[in-house]
Amino acid sequence: MSDLFWLNNEHMARLEPFFPKSHGKPRVDDRRVLSGIIFINRNGLRWRDAAKE
Template identity: 70%
Template sequence: MSDLFWLTDAQIERLKPFFPLSHGVPRVDDKRVL
């Protein structure tokens, strides 16, 4: 799993609209999942 990388907060904010919603509630673990 050496291809994992961390997104900056700015990138997270930019990508948030594309993150899938879980039961209509924004997921809080996307940063950890990525």
């Protein structure tokens, strides 16, 4: 699964201060969400056309 991520640990460490804090509800994997956003933007896709992974 890690081959699907666009950001490595160094990138995530730099972005970590900008993530919202969890308020009682478990957060989704930020790396997975950001990688999906990058994938959509780089490939010019719509969200509904993206792969589920």
